[in-house]
Amino acid sequence: MQLSDGVDSARAWLAAFVGGVAVLVAGAGAFPRQVYDGFLWRYFWGPVDADAHGASCAVRSGGTTERLYSQAACRGAEGIYAEPGYTAVSTVSYAVVLVFMLIGVLLLLRKLDVRMSKRFYFALFPFMLLGGALRVVEDVNATFVRENLGMLVPFPSVAVIISPFIYFTVFAFTLAALVGTISLARRGVVEDFEPVLGGVGAAALVATVGYLLYVSATSAVVGFYPAVAVITLGLASLIAAVYWWASERYAPYINEGTGEMGILVVWGHSVDGVANVLSLDWTDALGIPVSYGSKHVVNRATVRYTGEFYEAIGQGWLADAIGTAWPFLLIKVAAAVAVVWVFDRQIFEESPRYAYLLLIAILAVGLGPGTRDFLRATLGI
Template identity: 75%
Template sequence: MELPEGLDPARAWLAAFVGGIVLTVVGAIAFPRQVYDGFLWRYFWGPVDADAHGATCAVRSGGMTERLYTRSACAAAEGVTATPGYTTTSTVSYALILVFMLVGVLLLLRKLDVQMSHRFYVALFPYMLFGGALRVVEDVNATFVRENVGMLIPFPSVALIISPFIYFTMFGFTLAALVGTIYLARRDVLEAFEPALATVGAAALAVTVGALLYVSATSSIVGFYPAVAIIVLVGATLVASAFWWGSQRYAPYINEGTGRMGTLVVWGHSVDGIANVLSLDWNEELGLPVAYGSKHVINDAVVRITGSVQPEWLSEAIGTAWPFMLIKIGAAIAVVWVFDRQIFEESPRYAYLLLIAILAVGLGPGTRDMLRATLGI
């Protein structure tokens, strides 16, 4: 569908964005029970509220919110009930919002005439690590709540770093850094915006990891198990190095489009896969005080299927999460293969944005899983 002649796509996107917010606010005010309680709170804010307070569920009734901490209490509660996590409605809604926001980013990059390059791709790499680390701050916060020692970050401020709102927080932070560094570069304050953009992300990452290590050193609730991070990072680096060497030697066409950027994709998804294996199957051997479980549908299915078809003695020896790691690595290599030179030549902005999103999907959760296990929370 083409826009009417003379209509600026960026202005049309902005009008749709503002119109959507206005429509939602008006609907919530005019029909609070149906729009706010029954939809916005139930599927979006309620799950975050319950998650932030370490509750089994949150219940909305008569304009008031109550947090409950047992399944039986949640089952007997009267009112609109929300539990931590995603539902089909919220997942579909977030997917649509993500696509809409990616279109907005694409239009903004076009408006700013940002030249997509390997340097731009690498400059955004620290932000993916930062997003995962920031999510662990909320995990520490939730651990403090469970131990009845208060909150590091009070509610509702902590909601900004709880999934899915953390994605909007990271989007806003990254966008501000991008626009700010481009502005300075075009005023000749900076020679190029990419190094400054990377520096901002690296600084945010360093501050966040530093804060986590400080809490670990000063609190008996949060531990420190560096072997986890060492195994994950070294393992992912070995996998990515082996991929680059093997592909360059025997199948260079795989990296024809992405070049060394493809190695980063494989590295990021290897971090996610290895961190999952260590957390699910090797937590006792690593001395971790927490038993982790699969939260994502694919991961959970892989673990269940492997456990049902693999001999019990083998499951006891190597665990049941290892196929997930192979799937992650294989999928990453397949994606790199798909991104051939033609894709980058025909639509470079779209190709780079999509590749960045693919890396973030693996590296963000992987960083979180790795740091959680490293801190034993």
């Protein structure tokens, strides 16, 4: 792929990346209060700092950072302050960076002439689970901070697994594994890179989950409720199996483009749906001493409208009997099936790289949060 003036697109992307970083570093050095304190710290590092320390906000003044633990103290603070979470500026900035990085991935895949195939898709599956598991490590770390037990992962190292930096962490790890395994395959060390790539992701996932189980076994503030994992993974697998059997028998055209990849899409979004239902409606029945709330916009709306529907038909008792989150699972499954249907054979034939990357992103959107939700509930944090 070349630009109109003959400049290699990959080199142009790399030059833009290096140039952008250089401008930010130079600006922060020349104008620390305006560029670093007023922009980089306020919108990006400050919120992560406050989140990592379990603070209501972090305040930067005179080149030093102070964490405050009440909203009243934050409102009365002097200096530049940042609260955990996203702002309009950071959200737009991360969206721009995400698009820029996706362009870079496409250029890299072209440069490396990577074969886009079902094997490649399945090889990336463990990395999607890994992202959710790493988020739970940060959740455990936050639990330790709340209980005044110090940090399980010290600051600033913990920042790499706090949203949104964790997305870049998983992206960089996946990219390094991809380039490394392709290099091994082309040097003849391994026959195909896909199984090795999947093995790297699986090893990292096992290590992360193993670490979480170790903390659970050795800490009084982290519990273990295996029924959550069993029900979530079991029910999601059952839904995916029923979907595959029914679609192949009665509507095989749905899977014409994705084939077996469609099973994974439905399974991943079913994990998210089931985990939400269990976390919102069934924690008491499962003996989990934690209450969870809806963060997903669609989830919140589903829970609210379901409760209002119960009241409208004079059956408010249903909220306690069967819960209000179960329609969210139906929505997730229906949306996943619709996506699989849309990805027909023509899409993969015309733009295979775009099609595979988009399908990977769609699976990650469901599986990442779902993995985090069911692991958090499994650990009771």
